[in-house]
Amino acid sequence: MAKAKYTTHLGMVDILPDESPKWRALEQIIHEEAARYNFEEIRTPIMEQTELIKRGIGQLTDIVTKEIFAFTKGDSNYVLRPELTAPVVRSYVQHHLAQRGGSQKLYYIGPMFRAERPQKGRQRQFHQFGVEVIGSGDPVADVECIAFMMSIYKRVGIKNFNLKLNSVGDPESREQYKNVLKDYLRPNLNQLSELSQKRFETNPMRILDSKEKEDQEFIKNAPVIGDHLNEDSAAHFKKVCDLLSSLEIGYTIDPLLVRGMDYYTRTAFELTSPDLGSQDALAGGGRYDLLVEEIGGQPTPAVGFAAGMERLFIACEELDISLAEPKTVDVFIATLGDTARDWAVKTLPVLRDRGVSATMDYLGRSLKAQMKDANRENARYALIVGDNELEAGKFTLRNMHESDEEQLDLEQIIQKVAHLSND
The missing domain is CATH 3.40.50.800 (Anticodon-binding domain)
Known part of the structure; x- marks a missing residue:
């Protein structure tokens, strides 16, 4: 067979006719569960202003410094969206969705783009579904997002997963904890990985997320943020845990779970599956009470999650789960x-x-x-x-x-x- 003259870009793959039915089946499950939870679909452009993504995600995050597809056309700076929380919040502010009344319960399905090294379950064009609840600071909203997230995997038939939970506190708690963490790390700073040494001044909490071998001993013995939460943050986290327990949703508190975006506050969570090997993350999210104001809106609490669709399909393959009936x-x-x-x-x-x-x-x-x-x-x-x-x-x-x-x-x-x- 002759080699094709033109092929897809590195890390971007075609979804072929034999694979399309499982995508449609998963999308249908998401739409049906969204209806049961009374979420409304939102669709935003694939391209956004580069400044929105930088301000929303954080100037010093790995996504912004290494992974965005950004370009200039005329006087405008564009980026292929690497995630959808900031674009959804931008839409919320731009179109004054708060005027609809109550909290806005929104969900999405679509492609994202990150210029990272392709590997199993992680491509440069990938697909996510997720939800954003904008306008509620109540722990009930956190738990509803988690319950919605887990309902998708239960519908699909995946039962072998772990819910990790943590609180990254409010800004006051986080600043106090950053100082404690830096005091702990400073005596051994030159023994940390090069990346962690850079993060020490800019975002020391991200050191806890490091996978570098030389960092692990220091991470294992680091002080935990749960010991440095103020009264409001501690009460919020306790209520989230109590509500999850009342719904019989099992979880593990992971003090090292900090998530990768600067906009997270208080609750952070991640769903993993051992069926995925070393790249075990299925979905993750948390509360981001500062983001709406950061990109020009009024101070507004919010919480949400995002889930990788390709990762879910890998888990289905490992478990021999078929999402779609044979074509007929x-x-x-x-x-x-x-x-x-x-x-x-x-x-x-x-x-x-x-x-x-x-x-x-x-x-x-x-x-x-x-x-x-x-x-x-x-x-x-x-x-x-x-x-x-x-x-x-x-x-x-x-x-x-x-x-x-x-x-x-x-x-x-x-x-x-x-x-x-x-x-």
């Missing part, structure tokens, strides 16, 4: 001769208008080749038509799964097939 078509019309082909072209819309999925051979091949095609298409029935059938007004309807057949007129065929396809 109700009727494949196999024809003998030009007159029969003309009849088939006119009959296809008749079948489809009655709710029957139908197709035919487009290449004018032999009956044997057409029947092979019917099998390949997983057709439930083959409708065989030639000059004799057209003259008699009765056609051969072959059940492709049971290998029996009968002679019926078109109306009888439609009634039989339409009835079965609606069962």
Whole structure:
């Protein structure tokens, strides 16, 4: 087979016809669960202003410093969105969604872009679904986001996962903790990895998220933020934990869970699965009470999560979970001769208008080749038509799964097939 002249960019893959059904099935699950939780869908442009992403995510985060696809066109700076929380909040502020009243419960599905090294479950174009609850500071909103997130995985059939939970505190708590953490790390600063040494001044809490070998001993013995929360932050976190327990949602408190974005406050959470190996994250999120104000809105509390769709599919493969039924078509019309082909072209819309999925051979091949095609298409029935059938007004309807057949007129065929396809 000749090598293709043009191929996809590194880290960007085609979703081929055999894979599309599982994507549609997952999207349908997300839409259905969103309806049950009374979330409304929001869709934002794939491109945003670069400054929005920098301000929203944080100037010194890995995403902004290393991973965004940014470019300039004329006087405008664009970025392919690397995540959707900042764009959703931008839309919330721009369109004055607070005026709709109450908290805004929004969800999304779509592609994101990050210029990172491609690996299993992590591409440069990837897909996420997620929710944002904007306008509520109540711990109930945190728990509703977590419950929604977990409902998706339960619907899919994934049960082998772990919910990690932490609080990163409010700004007051976090500043106090940063000073304590820096005091702990400072005597051994030159033994930390180069990346952690850079983070020491800019964002020392991100050192706790380091995967570098030389950092692990210091991380393991580091002071934990839970011991430095002020009264309000501690009370909020306790209420979240109590509500999760009341819903029988299991969790593990992970004092090293800080998440990667600067906008997180108080609750942080992550869902992982051991079925994914070293890259075990399925979804994650938390509260971000400062972000709306940071990008120009009024001070507004908010909480949400994002989940990788490719990661979910990997977990499904590991667990042998099939999200979509095998492709099928109700009727494949196999024809003998030009007159029969003309009849088939006119009959296809008749079948489809009655709710029957139908197709035919487009290449004018032999009956044997057409029947092979019917099998390949997983057709439930083959409708065989030639000059004799057209003259008699009765056609051969072959059940492709049971290998029996009968002679019926078109109306009888439609009634039989339409009835079965609606069962």
